[in-house]
Amino acid sequence: MLTKVGNNVCGRFLLKNVNSLVPCNTFIKLKHTKDDVNAHRAKVMGRGLPEKKPLPGVKSIILVASGKGGVGKTTTAVNLACAMKVIEPDKEIGLLDADVFGPSVPLMMNISGEPMLNDDHLIEPLLNYGHVHGLLVSGENAVVWRGLMVMQALERLTRHVAWAPLDCLVVDTPPGTGDTHLSLAQSLPIDGALVVTTPQSAALQVTKRGVNMFDKLKVPIIGMVENMSHATCIECGARNHMFGNETRKSAEQMGLDIIESFEADQNMSDCINSGKPAIYALPDSIHAEKYRKLANKVFKYIETKGKERAEASKQ
Template sequence: MTDTASYDATRSRQAPTQEHKQVPGVKHLIAVASGKGGVGKSTTATNLALALTQQGARVGMLDADLYGPSQPRMLGLEGTPESPDGKTLEPMVRHGIQTMSIGFLVDEASPVIWRGPMITQALTKLVYGTNWDDLDYLIVDMPPGTGDIHLTMAQKIPVTGAVIVTTPQDVALLDARKGLKMFEKVNVPVLGIIENMSTHICSHCGHEEHIFGEGGARKMAREANSELLGELPLDIRIRLGADAGVPVCLSDPGGELARAYGHIAAELIKKVEAASSVMAHSNAERAMPEIVME
């Protein structure tokens, strides 16, 4: 071992594989992720889930950001899930979305101070211990970064694919690329990239301005041989809807913002169908990455 220990993220030895146990009541799990916080990942996940329901799908929301759950507020949900047998939990339902979050089980103002093994156990319990009811899509709102929760999702849970949310800003794109590479290394298909806060149009004069840069996600998708699923504007109505628990896809279902989310949902459905077809013709199991210290 050298004097300086370094994490070699480029080396990934194949460890013994394990079977990904199917989640009862769920056809497809879609991880919505970002390399860093503050890019609107959770808001995008919420409106994407609603856009999928508006296209006729049965949709659930798993709030996997255990340190900072936000889906209860964004979907306007309060209370504690029922447990019919003392072992499993019934998802909370509003706006047609079946939702489970650690936010239902802890006080909103109380921080979750858990180490990795506890986080892994809690996530697995939320996934497999929830009585999901015949879902076409379970949207998983991931925490920012590339930590324990991401590896647990990749190693233990059958994720159909991941969607990366980023802004056009160079700093955000740096971290988004890391998130994309992480999913590639653990053999989770990246279904596409969503550029959030792509542009801002002044509500008074109509002037359009690319506050965080222009074309960054499109370039990233091209370099990664992925696809840009869509671009979303920086619009105060998106924030107001999320804070009020009535997302913009509900408050203005015929508006341009809802149409933008609807377009992304339609593209995502196509990508999921394509990914599922590939998976159906392959019996290869995902290899679990091993951390190599040098």
């Protein structure tokens, strides 16, 4: 227990015995103020955190995240990256598969094989559809890793890859709120995050956890992307909200805008299985048009962030 004596704090330590707690007669006087203690605590908490520094040659980093798996997060990341390249062909866009536990990007991007090292001992990312892609674990292998191993893998996928030059790196993160998100936010200057969800209550509830996590990590959220919002009957054209219709209400509660909403479509599953993103396989579809709109919004967001940084540097 702790007792206060004047301006000093005395601590009586309890020694744990098998049968009882035995008070110890040892007292320690701490001649520090509360501010000193808080400063020391902050210093200790800061130990071991990686230094946040940019990736050489990478101008902007955007995370695509979801609280729950199976909501179309990777589909969003892949088609966003492709759409950004389509509407701005002169821009260099990268795609990083940071979901080391269940990499889906290789399937969706029709990528296979192991990356090679260049003369600078950096991983040369695999390339398809004009995008670079860092892949450490093959899609066939299951991964059982602890937090430290995840951090080491992310270090390789970020710092040991020949990314440059890139105007934007789109990062597909794992579902949930784990070591991957913490490591990325603590080591890289993240410009913003897109949170992906579906209308189910379970998905929306865990999305709130993800939003809280990004708030604590001081990662700005660009907005919410809603997948499988409804299905349209091919016979009569009626909309069926098979997963409910609570996304807008939840987004308002979280203070977020739904910047794009996608309905369920069998053609999207066909694109995933064939390894050809919808933005290329179905360029005239509603989904492709919406992905181009989403890409435009992300570009505008990045441009705004760049202006804000420029203004801040002048002050």
